[in-house]
Amino acid sequence: MKHFNYTVANSTKDAIKEKSNHKNAYYIAGGSNLVDMMKVGIQRPDYLVDIMSIPFKEIKKEGNSIRLGALVSNTAAAEAALVLQNAPLVTQSITKGATQQIRNMATIGGNLMQEPRCPHFYDLSSACGRRTQNAVCPTTTEKGDNRSNAIFGINNSCNIPHPSDMAVGMLALRSNVILQGKKEARKMPLGEFYHIPSNESTKITYLKEGELITAVEIPLEPGFTHSAYLKVRDRKSYAFALISGAVAFNLKDNLINESGIAAGGVGTIPWRFKNAEQFLKGKMATVENFKKAAAIAIQGAKTGKHNKFKVRLLERILVRTMIMAKNTPYGTN
Amino acid sequence: MKNKGQNEEKQGLSRRNFLQISGTATAGVAALPLLGSTIGPNQQEKVFEIPKAVEIVLTVNGKKERLEIDPRASVLDTLRYRLNLTGTKKGCDAGHCGACTVHINGERKLSCLTLAMRHQNDEITTIEGLSDGDQLHPLQEAFIEHDAFQCGYCTSGQIMSGVACINEGHAKDTEEIREYMSGNICRCGAYPNIIKAVETTAKKM
Numbered sequence A: 001m002k003h004f005n006y007t008v009a010n011s012t013k014d015a016i017k018e019k020s021n022h023k024n025a026y027y028i029a030g031g032s033n034l035v036d037m038m039k040v041g042i043q044r045p046d047y048l049v050d051i052m053s054i055p056f057k058e059i060k061k062e063g064n065s066i067r068l069g070a071l072v073s074n075t076a077a078a079e080a081a082l083v084l085q086n087a088p089l090v091t092q093s094i095t096k097g098a099t100q101q102i103r104n105m106a107t108i109g110g111n112l113m114q115e116p117r118c119p120h121f122y123d124l125s126s127a128c129g130r131r132t133q134n135a136v137c138p139t140t141t142e143k144g145d146n147r148s149n150a151i152f153g154i155n156n157s158c159n160i161p162h163p164s165d166m167a168v169g170m171l172a173l174r175s176n177v178i179l180q181g182k183k184e185a186r187k188m189p190l191g192e193f194y195h196i197p198s199n200e201s202t203k204i205t206y207l208k209e210g211e212l213i214t215a216v217e218i219p220l221e222p223g224f225t226h227s228a229y230l231k232v233r234d235r236k237s238y239a240f241a242l243i244s245g246a247v248a249f250n251l252k253d254n255l256i257n258e259s260g261i262a263a264g265g266v267g268t269i270p271w272r273f274k275n276a277e278q279f280l281k282g283k284m285a286t287v288e289n290f291k292k293a294a295a296i297a298i299q300g301a302k303t304g305k306h307n308k309f310k311v312r313l314l315e316r317i318l319v320r321t322m323i324m325a326k327n328t329p330y331g332t333n
Numbered sequence B: 001m002k003n004k005g006q007n008e009e010k011q012g013l014s015r016r017n018f019l020q021i022s023g024t025a026t027a028g029v030a031a032l033p034l035l036g037s038t039i040g041p042n043q044q045e046k047v048f049e050i051p052k053a054v055e056i057v058l059t060v061n062g063k064k065e066r067l068e069i070d071p072r073a074s075v076l077d078t079l080r081y082r083l084n085l086t087g088t089k090k091g092c093d094a095g096h097c098g099a100c101t102v103h104i105n106g107e108r109k110l111s112c113l114t115l116a117m118r119h120q121n122d123e124i125t126t127i128e129g130l131s132d133g134d135q136l137h138p139l140q141e142a143f144i145e146h147d148a149f150q151c152g153y154c155t156s157g158q159i160m161s162g163v164a165c166i167n168e169g170h171a172k173d174t175e176e177i178r179e180y181m182s183g184n185i186c187r188c189g190a191y192p193n194i195i196k197a198v199e200t201t202a203k204k205m
Helices: A012-021 A034-040 A074-079 A081-086 A088-094 A100-105 A108-113 A166-172 A274-280 A287-297 A309-326 B002-010 B015-026 B075-082 B138-145 B155-168 B174-180 B191-204
Strands: A005-008 A025-028 A047-050 A059-062 A065-069 A176-180 A185-189 A212-219 A226-232 A243-252 A255-264 B054-060 B063-069 B101-104 B107-110 B123-125
Touching: A012 A025, A012 A047, A012 A212, A025 A034, A059 A081, A065 A081, A074 A081, A074 A088, A074 A100, A074 A108, A081 A088, A088 A166, A088 A226, A088 A243, A100 B107, A100 B155, A108 A166, A108 A212, A166 A226, A166 A243, A166 A255, A226 A309, A243 A309, A255 A274, A255 A287, A255 A309, A274 A287, A287 A309, B054 B075, B063 B075, B075 B101, B101 B155, B107 B155, B138 B155, B138 B191, B155 B174, B155 B191, B174 B191
Parallel strands: A005 A047, A025 A047, B054 B123
Antiparallel strands: A059 A065, A065 A212, A176 A185, A176 A212, A226 A243, A243 A255, B054 B063, B101 B107, B101 B123
């Protein structure tokens, strides 16, 4: 690991100042992803700004939304009564990710910012568009192994699906990210926080230089009453999703007033299916309608040689997740 | 082998400290800073300088330890190489296997992915701090009773994780234990017995 200097920031102002005053400075929170990457040499910070002492640790109801501080641990967020009662999809998705040891370390902000555990990303001798600008991902070439590749938002610089489960759940709930910059704070929908990989940049978020995630806000306006998260992976636990489905419904007498539908393992960034949500609005929660919605969701999927199975799998997982959601009212998990 | 080992102990040269001595003498320059200087509690002589060393105080198993370490040192390396608390094992050193699981302020965490200098205000508990003197922790006893290990390398991590799993209330049934213990890999495949040990202990505690 490369040598680095280190400082503890006690406030957002301090943290932003420290980061902008030092070359090649990084924020560090839970560290479960950054320390790992530093060991391998993927990230080589000269300066670490420890933000764990900043009090972004609130879990509270604020107006008509639930606010989760960026430094709340994944475990604390998943187990909070307020979250279980008002946004159980956050719990359902978090508890399907990683392990309890990692969830105890990882924070909300860090989870959103985590990098992929792609073998090419981790192999410094391999080309990778997420490490080097303009590099072409070997999985996108003729002979590349693309079994785990995304089927939405693909680009020849990177095709690895976004690793977060929590972000998929939060996306279905139409969450917002609260950001603090040097001069101003801003709020953006989680769906607009990420952008698909590009050749011009190694980043996949619109986070500006020095900006900090201070909280995630889960709006209660959609009035969701039911939700479910279904994750299919190569082993039963402690693996990234082959595909995961996240569904939230506002159901009244089996009528869908609102829905939130997203999936993991299919997009280079957490992927939401607004067209399927639109289709379900005002329809009855029947398997017939779920199948039609899923058929709409898979439109536009692009596959390679080895990941053609993902399209059918996604369709079926979405139907299954919708059935599960219909049968899982808030307060029953 | 056993006799030989005992003889070595008598001569004041155990297998472990022999490896440490030879390791220090032959390790490459790059590896040295991670092992730290030797002003630790068990050594007196300073054999090399740590570049950019930081002085820290770590609270391990209720005891405050003052150390000068490389800022890059993990809790795991600090425990093993500086404090001679070798019960915590280094498996993958990358957060995949769970062998290095310790409790930090009562929560199970991976000591390989934690920088020691960031945990100065925290209470760290390792497998060495689990027993009450010679009285083993109930889960340690259960591991023996249920034959919950073969080679033993993952065992301290399994036990630290298992104790936390029970304390968290995530040991209600076999299925839940399997899920909440999934961060601890056992290459010998002692899983059925590990689960039995955790399940029976959870019922007793």
